Amino acid sequence: MASLKVAVRVRPFNQRENELGAKLIVQMDGKKTRLLKPKVAGLLNGGANLPGTGSGLEPWNDFTFDHSYWSVDESDGHFTPQERVFEDLGTEIVDCAFQGYNACVFAYGQTGSGKTFTMMGTAEAQGLIPRICRSLFGRMKLGQEEGVGYKTQCSYLEIYNERVKDLLGPSSAGHGLRVREHRTLGPYVENLSQHPVSDYGEIQNCMVQGNNQRTTASTNMNDTSSRSHAIFTITFVQARYLDDMPSETVSKIHLVDLAGSERANATGATGQRLKEGAHINKSLVTLGSVISALAEQTNPTHNKRILYIPYRDSILTWLLKDSLGGNSKTIMIAAISPADVNYSET
Template identity: 45%
Template sequence: MANVKVAVRVRPLSKRENAEEGRIIVEVDNKVAKVRNIKVFQDLGTSVLSGAFKGYNICLFAYGQTGSGKTYTMMGTPASVGLTPRICEGLFSRQDDYSEQPASCRVEVSFLEIYNERVRDLLKQSDHKKPYTLRVREHPETGPYVQGLSQHLVTDYKQVVGLLEEGIAKRITAATHIHDASSRSHAIFTIHYTQAILENNLPSEIASKINLVDLAGSERADPSYCKDRITEGANINKSLVTLGIVISTLAQNSQMFSSCQSINSITSEGDSSPVGSHTTGSVSGTRRQAYIPYRDSILTWLLKDSLGGNSKTIMVATISPASSSYNETMSTLRYASNAKNIINKPRVNEVRPLPRLYYLHIF
């Protein structure tokens, strides 16, 4: 008996593939053939667009240690465009299969960073004589927002790219023992996408908010760092620890809620008497959901609606394959494992009739 012998041979790119700027995604190392999947946008970006077109709030954030590829995934490079610019491009080249009815659209963007627990507008010229810190407030209906954050109306993809490049250039970076230009701040690029539609021949609007978040990298403190790097690292780790607590608590609450629902369902089916109903209530009442410390950091406060609230949320966990990064890799995977248990409550944002003159003037 003998196994079938298999050989794999990989040819170079053809003239046609070169002309189409194809990328080599197959690599053969000794007896191991590796195929890289580069369809991250098809896997994640299209679902962001689909949700936004239907009127849902969306949050997509990248989490992982320094140098694991968060900024590359979210922003990319001129040669390899990331999720954020590709999502923006998709908004302006809307495909017919996302929605059956045509709509006039309005797109506004903002770009902020959270550095040392302070919020800074990346798209506004700052006066160095005044502190750039912006205040975070909370609206009773729409939730947390940044007071004074500039909103920029954009009418094409080129304008978005210009604003992205402007904001990225202002982000605070520094060299660490892992990465030469590590992001020392959390960055949130927000798109307010408003659609004007005709509902029963009356003008209405659907508004969705897309949060695209590039988190600062988690890392161990290095005693050789200067005071500024240590302070930055402490604040980064504080916000990421808080994010971890929020994710973990939300996951526990979601599982508890699911368990109570199951118990209540079984109890109701097993006993329809008033006594049975009373028992159901006592089962639910004994399980109090844990307090969620959103306000313990600016990051989690601003992401409050995206974590356990009115949003469809996607987490991209980026990890390093190196053995030296074992602890950080395991930590990132624990975050991801907890995050997938969170139950959000996304809903299409209210469709409300608009005066016809407003509709014609704005859109």
């Protein structure tokens, strides 16, 4: 797979959007996502024809991604369920990890756009993270039958207001862990607990324990808005003999659930919520800057000058440094709302 893939997924209308009488502004066809401008969406919903060229009103913007996932209406034949997202994206991440690459999957979007559903899912409709973990151990079982040895461990951390907390450590520990950088191993969190896991059940228990420790709060946009970034990391070592010599391959998979980008006037944020939003938005802007710089660096038309990659401008990008650049494969899922009331965020 390419070093970076981007997918976009549009969720169903939520209760708030239905109460506001919001109009549909998203259309998808294959890899293409079309975003209607709100005035045009109003005309279409009113039964009018689209304005012609030269009318002074450009009707839409078109974008092309590696994947465009329509998840608005389950009765629609083009509806994309959780299984399809995993088949397209999750299986590639597992394949790359077994080939020795570091891998990273994250969902990006405004508060309430469906990021956590895509990444974590529900008991009935599991998301990418649990499906990737289940697939990982399924592949390991097959490898063990062929004589390959595996050692697997996981960690789970939260970044809240640019401070790091161990979600699998004592709840009293707080957000006081320090980020450091090893000369050869790269960035790491000092004293972050690592938990050996031998099957999917054990890794699922770690996920449940960590999710219960996450920082959430109610905003105008989302009753259970994630107020922190969470990084679930699986490190596994493959041990085998090659030409009668022992060989080890170490891979890391970072599975990231980002806090939502937001506008303070839309979320009704004040006080602590406003401070949280400022830190969230700063780290997301930095993430965008890092990805843009990496994309420019890999562009064939790039003039080969050395670009500054601002990894250290936020804790999030610093910790993800080994999975955003170098020996890594990254998938970004842009989660969007279908509604005209969220046009500027989309």
